Amino acid sequence: MADEEKKPPFPLDPKSYKLLNEIGTGVSAVVYKATCLPRNSMTVAIKSIDLERSRANLDEIRQEAKAMALLSHPNILRAHCSFIVDRHLWVVMPFMAAxxxxxxxxxxxxxxxxxxxxxxxxxxxxxxxxxxxxxxxxxxxxxxxxxxxxxxxxxxxxxxxxxxxxxxxxQSSSSGLLRMSAAQxxxxxxxxxxxxxxxxxxxxxxxxxxxxxxxxxxxxxxxxxxxxxxxxxxxxxxxxxxxxxxxxxxxxxxxxxxxxxxxxxxxxxxxxxxxxxxxxxxxxxxxxxxxxxxxxxxxxxxxxxxxxxxxxxxxxxxxxxxFKETRTDENQSEINNIVERDNAGNLPPLVKNRRVSGWNFNVDGLELVPVFPENINLDVEKEEDEDINTENSKHPSEEEKEKEEKVMHPSSVLKQMLVPSLVALFASLDLQRGMVFNVLEGCEHVGGESTEEKTGEETERQLEEYVRNLERIVEELNLNLQEEMKRNAYLEELLEKLKRNSEPQGNNSN
Amino acid sequence: MKTIKDEQTPESEELKRRRRSGGGWRLIKTLFKSCSGSKTKPLERSDSMKGLFKSKPRTPADVVRQTRELLVFIDLNSNVSSTKRDEKMAELSKNIREMKSILYGNGDAEPVAEACCQLTQEFFKDKTFRLLIVCLPKLSLETRKDATQVVANLQRQQVQSRLIASDYLEANKDLLDILVLGYEDMDIALFYGSMLRECIRHQSIARYVLESDHMKKFFDYIQLPNFDIASDASATFKELMTRHKATVADFLTKNYDWFFPEFNQRLLSSTNYITRRQAIKLLGDILLDRSNSVVMMRYVSSKDNLMILMNLLRESSKNIQMEAFHVFKLFVANRNKPPEIITILVTNKSKILRLLDGFKLDKEDPQFEADKEQVITEISSL
Missing domain, CATH: 1.10.510.10 (Transferase(Phosphotransferase) domain 1)
Known part of the structure; x- marks a missing residue:
């Protein structure tokens, strides 16, 4: 903080930065090498987080920004500043050359x-x-x-x-508690x-x-x-x-x-x-x-x-x-999340479903011009010529985008299927653990460390047995999991086939 | 933290021994001792630190009293830059950290109820809180963080089943003005912001802020270019508008005429994506709360409001669309729709139905689907 005060603060508008090239990508963020023009074109790294795609909710992003603003240590990368650019959060950080x-x-x-x-x-x-x-x-x-x-x-x-x-x-999780501790x-x-x-x-x-x-x-x-x-x-x-x-x-x-x-x-x-x-x-x-x-x-x-x-x-x-070299090796799901950018580094607008052209508010004839806020008005003008009734025929660009989305589909389906079953699996593991602990507690009769020492051998034997049991259960669950995965693979294949079949006919692939 | 560590190294053996022999509290004291172990330490300070290891350590009240004395010194001698001031400052930092350790516990040691109680009582007895807030800009970053956490914790401490922090603030409401205006100073905004959010946990304090002129300022703070500060301000704004149900309902009823036009115009129609997204989410939270049902009825009977909502409904952002839908459905569900609302819905019937038809969530949500069905049925029957 002290040495920053001598220089002017980092500017909070995108025009003050010149993006040079991408140096990293994540699922919903891209990191750029950039220069900060008002600061003698000093090199910085800018992480651009797509807020629309980011799974994190805004509170989590706020926490991150706050953490980065308040931590100050030579071994921790601290943000210079952060601000909103369109739908992105730009976090300006020191550029780490290696x-x-x-x-x-x-x-x-x-x-x-x-x-x-x-x-x-x-x-x-x-x-x-x-x-x-x-x-x-x-x-x-x-x-x-x-x-x-x-x-x-x-x-x-x-x-x-x-x-x-x-x-x-x-603050959030235990608001009912009045006296909390770091340990808790x-x-x-x-x-x-x-x-x-x-x-x-x-x-x-x-x-x-x-x-x-x-x-x-x-x-x-x-x-x-x-x-x-x-x-x-x-x-x-x-x-x-x-x-x-x-x-x-x-x-x-x-x-x-x-x-x-x-x-x-x-x-x-x-x-x-x-x-x-x-x-x-x-x-x-x-x-x-x-x-x-x-x-x-x-x-x-x-x-x-x-x-x-x-x-x-x-x-x-x-x-x-x-970065250029490794980028091609990155796994497919990540690549799918990278969208081509224009020179300014802006993402093309995401079109997920067809949009309705402007609403018709001036029906009662009282207002000749609908009172739209200005920015929305622009949107309306752009789309005005879109005819509502004949919209079944798609724009070529939209069709392309839909295709793109379909390519991504199988993996996301797989994820959707796999994740809940994994979660269920873990839940059942936890359940088993809980049961074992209950039984163990029952066996021990009296709590306390001193008794544990006396009956150490005995408990250890018991423990071993339970562990063996547990391992058996885990083995079973593991098998289940593998079966589940096989099924998923099969479903994926099926999906793939369906997709291939449906392509020549049109777009309906249900 | 790192500096403490470095100074520890020569006496690490002794540290180890101490650590083995004692729990958290002793550890804290060791930590403080090693803090003062620098070569240039003045005699008086080492004496006071030695005191920690005598059979009678400083009581929590002692720590608060000493903190207060130091704050008074810092407050009065703000312009003097002397070695003495630096020393006092270092000592102040240590005392504030010690308060934090007492309140939050340290490592494995849980906080002791009696100690917390003593500390709280002493803290609010005199003007320590005021001094801490006023002097905060002069403290180092780490001490500011500690002070913020101390203040946060103290808001929840009860003494004889009373939240004495609330009593103190009620008698010193001008402190809240200082905290709110902190959003205008980049250097302290995040600290004052955190403190403010803790203070408005008290219903009477939240009421004070809601009814003050500061409420209008939040519409600016939320849109500050600095993201850290803007998002902190929106968190506080949200807390004000949702925490104390009855107070909020009362505020909205009395201030409807300026609040919602301002909300629509400055936030829901903002050019800033994040402002719109946060505002529409908050609007849903407010209107869907049972305690605000009267306000909600008024809101969904206005044509202007409907128009803004319908525009948000056709935004390209799925998150905004989704939140807008939750408010839009209230207009449709209203059994006594004013004629002008019906007219708009009827005129745009086919468009709305088409939009809703293609409106799908990434995650499956039966509640959403059910709501959508209801809205579709209702609009079709108009």
Missing amino acids: GSLHSILSSSFPDGLPEQSIAIALKEILHALLYLHGQGHIHRDIKSGNILVDSDGSVKLADFGVSASIYEMQ ASFCNEMAGTPYWMAPEVIHSHTGYGVKADIWSFGITALELAHGHPPLSHLPLSKSLMMRITNRLRFEDAHVKCNKDPNKKKKFSKAFKDMVALCLAQDPAKRPSADKLLKHPFFKNCKSSEYLIKNVLQVLPKAEER
């Missing part, structure tokens, strides 16, 4: 970064987490794609799209984040989760940096989620299938493996805090950012070039 660690991995280090570079980057992120958690924030989406690097080797944590504040939470409040209940990096308690969150979910994702990110991809990412998403609930993740899990030649297997230090293992404890309470992790031997003798510049940044192609 791009995200994810893009660095995929362009130049597909099998992972050298351990010393990993230590440098992770240490910086721990400082960011220490600050965030101290502020009562949970980031909820730690991954290499959200870790940005500048050309001077500085590392910043970005993207607060799903971050939550435990102080804000209590530091649990959230919604599912958020990117699946492969998600902590088990986030996936089957019935207890809620706290700052330790970030520590899990931090551990996964460590593995990602070591191997070039997150663990279990060779599995389908649903299975990966399952595995995380039922099994312990091991350091090697990230390595499965990526290196078929066992001799080529990478060697990592014991300290590194130990650090990651600590982060990936199933029980969130057993995971160390960011503060504790910083004291871990792995981060001792950590090299300076110079090392990062020499060993990683100097071998990289430029961020925007990397």
